[in-house]
Amino acid sequence: MRVPVRRHYLMCPPRYFTVEYTINPWMDPSQPVSAEKAMAEWNTLAETYRGFGHTVDAIEPEPGLPDMVFAANSGTVVGGRVLGSRFRAPQRAAEADHFRRWFVDHGFRDVVMPTHINEAEGDFAWTGTLLLAGTGFRTDPGAHAEAQEVLGVPVVSLQLVDPRYYHLDTALFVLAEGSQGDRDQDLRPQIAYYPEAFSPGSQQVLRRLFPDAVLATEADAACLGLNGVSDGRNVVLPQEATGLAERLAARGYEPVLVDISELRKAGGGPKCCTLEIRNPADNPHSTL
Numbered sequence: 001m002r003v004p005v006r007r008h009y010l011m012c013p014p015r016y017f018t019v020e021y022t023i024n025p026w027m028d029p030s031q032p033v034s035a036e037k038a039m040a041e042w043n044t045l046a047e048t049y050r051g052f053g054h055t056v057d058a059i060e061p062e063p064g065l066p067d068m069v070f071a072a073n074s075g076t077v078v079g080g081r082v083l084g085s086r087f088r089a090p091q092r093a094a095e096a097d098h099f100r101r102w103f104v105d106h107g108f109r110d111v112v113m114p115t116h117i118n119e120a121e122g123d124f125a126w127t128g129t130l131l132l133a134g135t136g137f138r139t140d141p142g143a144h145a146e147a148q149e150v151l152g153v154p155v156v157s158l159q160l161v162d163p164r165y166y167h168l169d170t171a172l173f174v175l176a177e178g179s180q181g182d183r184d185q186d187l188r189p190q191i192a193y194y195p196e197a198f199s200p201g202s203q204q205v206l207r208r209l210f211p212d213a214v215l216a217t218e219a220d221a222a223c224l225g226l227n228g229v230s231d232g233r234n235v236v237l238p239q240e241a242t243g244l245a246e247r248l249a250a251r252g253y254e255p256v257l258v259d260i261s262e263l264r265k266a267g268g269g270p271k272c273c274t275l276e277i278r279n280p281a282d283n284p285h286s287t288l
Protein backbone atom coordinates (compact mmCIF):
# COMPACT_ATOMS: atom_id res chain seq x y z
CA MET A 1 0.00 0.00 0.00
CA ARG A 2 1.26 3.46 -0.85
CA VAL A 3 1.95 5.84 1.97
CA PRO A 4 0.66 9.43 1.76
CA VAL A 5 2.86 12.34 2.81
CA ARG A 6 1.22 15.21 4.68
CA ARG A 7 1.02 18.35 2.56
CA HIS A 8 0.62 22.08 3.05
CA TYR A 9 -1.28 23.90 0.31
CA LEU A 10 -2.11 27.51 -0.44
CA MET A 11 -5.35 28.11 -2.35
CA CYS A 12 -7.41 31.12 -3.40
CA PRO A 13 -11.23 30.99 -3.42
CA PRO A 14 -12.69 31.89 -6.85
CA ARG A 15 -15.03 34.54 -5.47
CA TYR A 16 -14.47 36.81 -8.48
CA PHE A 17 -14.16 34.02 -11.04
CA THR A 18 -15.10 34.87 -14.64
CA VAL A 19 -13.74 34.25 -18.11
CA GLU A 20 -13.48 37.66 -19.70
CA TYR A 21 -10.24 37.41 -21.65
CA THR A 22 -8.56 34.63 -23.64
CA ILE A 23 -4.99 33.72 -22.77
CA ASN A 24 -5.23 29.99 -23.45
CA PRO A 25 -7.33 27.89 -25.88
CA TRP A 26 -9.74 26.77 -23.12
CA MET A 27 -11.01 30.29 -22.43
CA ASP A 28 -14.08 31.43 -24.36
CA PRO A 29 -15.52 34.66 -22.93
CA SER A 30 -18.83 34.07 -24.77
CA GLN A 31 -19.50 30.96 -22.62
CA PRO A 32 -21.54 31.57 -19.45
CA VAL A 33 -19.54 31.07 -16.25
CA SER A 34 -20.82 30.74 -12.70
CA ALA A 35 -18.59 32.01 -9.88
CA GLU A 36 -20.96 30.25 -7.48
CA LYS A 37 -20.41 26.87 -9.13
CA ALA A 38 -16.65 27.52 -9.26
CA MET A 39 -16.75 28.25 -5.50
CA ALA A 40 -18.57 24.98 -4.86
CA GLU A 41 -15.98 23.02 -6.87
CA TRP A 42 -13.17 24.82 -5.05
CA ASN A 43 -14.69 24.14 -1.62
CA THR A 44 -14.98 20.45 -2.43
CA LEU A 45 -11.35 20.40 -3.53
CA ALA A 46 -10.15 22.13 -0.35
CA GLU A 47 -12.30 19.80 1.80
CA THR A 48 -10.93 16.80 -0.06
CA TYR A 49 -7.39 17.83 0.89
CA ARG A 50 -8.39 18.50 4.48
CA GLY A 51 -10.04 15.09 4.56
CA PHE A 52 -6.66 13.55 3.75
CA GLY A 53 -5.17 15.42 6.71
CA HIS A 54 -3.41 18.10 4.67
CA THR A 55 -3.19 21.75 5.70
CA VAL A 56 -4.96 24.20 3.41
CA ASP A 57 -4.32 27.93 3.77
CA ALA A 58 -6.36 30.42 1.78
CA ILE A 59 -5.32 33.79 0.42
CA GLU A 60 -7.93 36.56 0.01
CA PRO A 61 -8.99 36.87 -3.65
CA GLU A 62 -8.90 40.28 -5.31
CA PRO A 63 -11.71 41.69 -7.43
CA GLY A 64 -10.64 42.10 -11.05
CA LEU A 65 -8.20 39.17 -10.90
CA PRO A 66 -10.46 36.28 -12.00
CA ASP A 67 -7.55 33.85 -12.55
CA MET A 68 -6.20 34.32 -9.02
CA VAL A 69 -7.88 31.02 -8.12
CA PHE A 70 -5.02 29.36 -10.01
CA ALA A 71 -2.66 29.76 -7.08
CA ALA A 72 -0.14 27.29 -8.49
CA ASN A 73 1.00 29.99 -10.90
CA SER A 74 2.16 32.28 -8.12
CA GLY A 75 4.98 30.55 -6.35
CA THR A 76 7.44 27.68 -6.34
CA VAL A 77 8.37 26.74 -2.80
CA VAL A 78 11.12 24.21 -2.18
CA GLY A 79 12.83 23.78 1.18
CA GLY A 80 10.96 26.80 2.57
CA ARG A 81 12.46 29.07 -0.06
CA VAL A 82 9.95 30.94 -2.21
CA LEU A 83 10.46 31.88 -5.84
CA GLY A 84 7.53 34.11 -6.78
CA SER A 85 6.07 34.64 -10.22
CA ARG A 86 6.07 37.00 -13.15
CA PHE A 87 3.14 36.49 -15.49
CA ARG A 88 3.26 36.59 -19.26
CA ALA A 89 -0.26 38.03 -19.64
CA PRO A 90 -0.75 41.61 -18.41
CA GLN A 91 -4.22 40.59 -17.18
CA ARG A 92 -2.58 38.41 -14.51
CA ALA A 93 0.47 40.52 -13.67
CA ALA A 94 -0.94 41.97 -10.43
CA GLU A 95 -1.50 38.53 -8.90
CA ALA A 96 2.23 38.05 -8.30
CA ASP A 97 2.50 40.76 -5.67
CA HIS A 98 -0.56 39.60 -3.71
CA PHE A 99 1.07 36.22 -3.28
CA ARG A 100 4.48 37.74 -2.51
CA ARG A 101 2.84 39.66 0.32
CA TRP A 102 1.09 36.55 1.60
CA PHE A 103 4.43 34.76 1.91
CA VAL A 104 6.13 37.72 3.58
CA ASP A 105 3.19 38.14 6.01
CA HIS A 106 3.31 34.44 6.86
CA GLY A 107 6.89 34.42 7.99
CA PHE A 108 8.71 33.32 4.85
CA ARG A 109 12.04 35.17 4.95
CA ASP A 110 13.47 33.85 1.75
CA VAL A 111 11.18 35.27 -0.95
CA VAL A 112 12.68 36.10 -4.33
CA MET A 113 10.75 37.61 -7.24
CA PRO A 114 11.91 36.41 -10.68
CA THR A 115 13.35 38.64 -13.36
CA HIS A 116 12.19 36.29 -16.16
CA ILE A 117 8.62 35.35 -17.06
CA ASN A 118 7.90 32.58 -14.57
CA GLU A 119 4.46 31.04 -13.98
CA ALA A 120 5.67 29.06 -11.01
CA GLU A 121 4.18 25.63 -10.39
CA GLY A 122 2.21 25.98 -13.60
CA ASP A 123 5.55 25.23 -15.25
CA PHE A 124 7.63 23.75 -12.41
CA ALA A 125 7.13 20.32 -10.88
CA TRP A 126 9.24 19.12 -7.94
CA THR A 127 9.97 15.39 -8.02
CA GLY A 128 11.79 15.28 -4.69
CA THR A 129 15.13 15.23 -6.48
CA LEU A 130 14.68 17.41 -9.57
CA LEU A 131 12.67 20.41 -10.59
CA LEU A 132 11.06 19.65 -13.94
CA ALA A 133 10.49 22.88 -15.85
CA GLY A 134 8.25 23.59 -18.83
CA THR A 135 8.68 26.25 -21.47
CA GLY A 136 7.18 27.00 -24.87
CA PHE A 137 4.07 29.00 -24.02
CA ARG A 138 4.47 30.81 -20.70
CA THR A 139 7.61 30.46 -18.59
CA ASP A 140 10.84 31.70 -20.24
CA PRO A 141 13.76 29.28 -20.47
CA GLY A 142 15.79 31.92 -18.59
CA ALA A 143 13.47 31.36 -15.64
CA HIS A 144 14.62 27.75 -15.47
CA ALA A 145 18.23 28.78 -14.86
CA GLU A 146 17.03 31.41 -12.40
CA ALA A 147 15.00 28.79 -10.49
CA GLN A 148 18.06 26.55 -10.27
CA GLU A 149 20.11 29.40 -8.80
CA VAL A 150 17.46 30.69 -6.40
CA LEU A 151 16.18 27.34 -5.16
CA GLY A 152 19.51 25.51 -5.38
CA VAL A 153 18.01 22.41 -6.96
CA PRO A 154 18.75 20.79 -10.33
CA VAL A 155 16.38 21.93 -13.05
CA VAL A 156 15.50 19.91 -16.15
CA SER A 157 14.03 21.96 -19.01
CA LEU A 158 11.22 20.46 -21.07
CA GLN A 159 9.70 21.88 -24.24
CA LEU A 160 5.91 22.02 -24.51
CA VAL A 161 4.50 21.96 -28.04
CA ASP A 162 0.68 21.77 -27.87
CA PRO A 163 -1.12 25.05 -27.06
CA ARG A 164 -3.90 23.19 -25.21
CA TYR A 165 -1.22 22.03 -22.77
CA TYR A 166 0.36 25.42 -22.30
CA HIS A 167 1.65 24.83 -18.78
CA LEU A 168 3.74 21.86 -17.66
CA ASP A 169 1.06 21.02 -15.08
CA THR A 170 -1.48 20.37 -17.84
CA ALA A 171 0.79 17.67 -19.30
CA LEU A 172 2.64 16.09 -16.38
CA PHE A 173 2.37 15.59 -12.64
CA VAL A 174 4.31 13.92 -9.88
CA LEU A 175 2.62 10.88 -8.33
CA ALA A 176 5.20 10.16 -5.67
CA GLU A 177 8.30 12.07 -4.76
CA GLY A 178 11.67 10.38 -4.71
CA SER A 179 14.44 11.02 -2.24
CA GLN A 180 17.97 12.04 -2.97
CA GLY A 181 20.59 9.38 -3.35
CA ASP A 182 18.24 6.45 -3.01
CA ARG A 183 18.75 3.70 -5.53
CA ASP A 184 15.85 1.72 -4.17
CA GLN A 185 13.23 1.41 -6.91
CA ASP A 186 10.41 2.44 -4.56
CA LEU A 187 12.17 5.64 -3.64
CA ARG A 188 12.52 6.85 -7.20
CA PRO A 189 10.05 9.57 -8.12
CA GLN A 190 7.01 8.50 -10.10
CA ILE A 191 5.26 10.72 -12.60
CA ALA A 192 2.41 10.61 -15.10
CA TYR A 193 2.59 12.53 -18.37
CA TYR A 194 1.13 12.93 -21.83
CA PRO A 195 4.07 12.41 -24.22
CA GLU A 196 2.54 14.23 -27.22
CA ALA A 197 2.48 17.51 -25.27
CA PHE A 198 6.31 17.52 -25.42
CA SER A 199 8.87 17.97 -28.19
CA PRO A 200 10.62 14.78 -29.41
CA GLY A 201 13.79 15.66 -27.49
CA SER A 202 11.91 16.30 -24.27
CA GLN A 203 9.98 13.04 -24.70
CA GLN A 204 13.33 11.30 -24.86
CA VAL A 205 14.50 13.05 -21.70
CA LEU A 206 11.33 11.99 -19.89
CA ARG A 207 11.73 8.38 -21.06
CA ARG A 208 15.32 8.34 -19.80
CA LEU A 209 14.53 9.88 -16.44
CA PHE A 210 11.24 8.08 -15.81
CA PRO A 211 11.23 4.74 -17.66
CA ASP A 212 8.35 3.49 -15.53
CA ALA A 213 6.15 6.60 -15.77
CA VAL A 214 2.40 6.32 -16.24
CA LEU A 215 1.74 7.40 -19.82
CA ALA A 216 -1.46 9.33 -20.38
CA THR A 217 -3.65 9.17 -23.47
CA GLU A 218 -5.21 11.96 -25.48
CA ALA A 219 -8.51 11.41 -23.62
CA ASP A 220 -6.76 11.68 -20.23
CA ALA A 221 -5.11 14.94 -21.27
CA ALA A 222 -8.17 16.48 -22.94
CA CYS A 223 -10.13 16.73 -19.66
CA LEU A 224 -7.04 18.17 -17.91
CA GLY A 225 -6.45 14.79 -16.31
CA LEU A 226 -2.73 15.55 -16.04
CA ASN A 227 -3.57 18.44 -13.76
CA GLY A 228 -3.70 15.99 -10.87
CA VAL A 229 -2.56 16.39 -7.27
CA SER A 230 -1.01 13.44 -5.50
CA ASP A 231 0.11 13.06 -1.90
CA GLY A 232 1.90 9.83 -2.74
CA ARG A 233 -1.25 7.77 -2.28
CA ASN A 234 -4.43 9.81 -2.92
CA VAL A 235 -4.54 11.28 -6.41
CA VAL A 236 -7.09 14.02 -7.04
CA LEU A 237 -8.20 14.09 -10.68
CA PRO A 238 -10.96 15.70 -12.77
CA GLN A 239 -13.95 13.34 -12.74
CA GLU A 240 -13.74 12.69 -16.50
CA ALA A 241 -10.23 11.19 -16.15
CA THR A 242 -11.59 7.68 -15.60
CA GLY A 243 -9.07 5.90 -17.84
CA LEU A 244 -6.12 7.47 -16.07
CA ALA A 245 -7.77 6.75 -12.71
CA GLU A 246 -7.96 3.05 -13.59
CA ARG A 247 -4.32 2.90 -14.59
CA LEU A 248 -3.29 4.67 -11.39
CA ALA A 249 -5.39 2.33 -9.28
CA ALA A 250 -3.62 -0.59 -10.95
CA ARG A 251 -0.34 0.91 -9.69
CA GLY A 252 -1.61 1.09 -6.13
CA TYR A 253 -2.79 4.71 -6.02
CA GLU A 254 -6.16 5.86 -4.71
CA PRO A 255 -7.79 8.06 -7.37
CA VAL A 256 -10.26 10.65 -6.08
CA LEU A 257 -12.42 12.22 -8.77
CA VAL A 258 -13.68 15.79 -8.44
CA ASP A 259 -15.84 18.08 -10.57
CA ILE A 260 -13.82 20.96 -12.04
CA SER A 261 -16.09 21.68 -15.00
CA GLU A 262 -16.51 25.36 -14.18
CA LEU A 263 -12.84 26.02 -13.38
CA ARG A 264 -11.82 24.22 -16.57
CA LYS A 265 -13.55 26.96 -18.60
CA ALA A 266 -10.54 29.11 -17.64
CA GLY A 267 -8.12 26.29 -18.50
CA GLY A 268 -7.47 25.07 -14.97
CA GLY A 269 -7.99 21.96 -12.86
CA PRO A 270 -7.14 20.67 -9.37
CA LYS A 271 -3.40 21.30 -9.57
CA CYS A 272 -3.76 24.84 -10.96
CA CYS A 273 -5.77 25.72 -7.82
CA THR A 274 -3.13 24.27 -5.51
CA LEU A 275 0.22 25.83 -4.64
CA GLU A 276 2.31 23.46 -2.55
CA ILE A 277 4.31 24.88 0.32
CA ARG A 278 7.29 22.63 0.84
CA ASN A 279 8.59 23.83 4.13
CA PRO A 280 10.97 21.78 6.28
CA ALA A 281 9.12 23.20 9.31
CA ASP A 282 5.98 21.29 8.19
CA ASN A 283 7.81 18.04 7.80
CA PRO A 284 10.64 17.31 10.23
CA HIS A 285 11.61 14.24 8.18
CA SER A 286 12.14 16.24 5.06
CA THR A 287 15.66 16.05 3.66
CA LEU A 288 15.35 19.46 2.03
Ligand code: ARG
Nearest residue numbers: 024070122167266267268272
Ligand atom coordinates in the same frame (compact mmCIF):
# COMPACT_ATOMS: atom_id res chain seq x y z
N1 ARG B 1 -6.60 31.15 -17.19
C1 ARG B 1 -5.36 30.80 -16.55
C2 ARG B 1 -4.20 31.14 -17.46
O1 ARG B 1 -4.31 30.97 -18.63
C3 ARG B 1 -5.35 29.36 -16.18
C4 ARG B 1 -4.13 28.96 -15.42
C5 ARG B 1 -4.14 27.53 -15.05
N2 ARG B 1 -3.09 27.22 -14.18
C6 ARG B 1 -2.23 26.24 -14.32
N3 ARG B 1 -1.38 26.01 -13.37
N4 ARG B 1 -2.15 25.53 -15.41
O2 ARG B 1 -3.17 31.58 -17.04
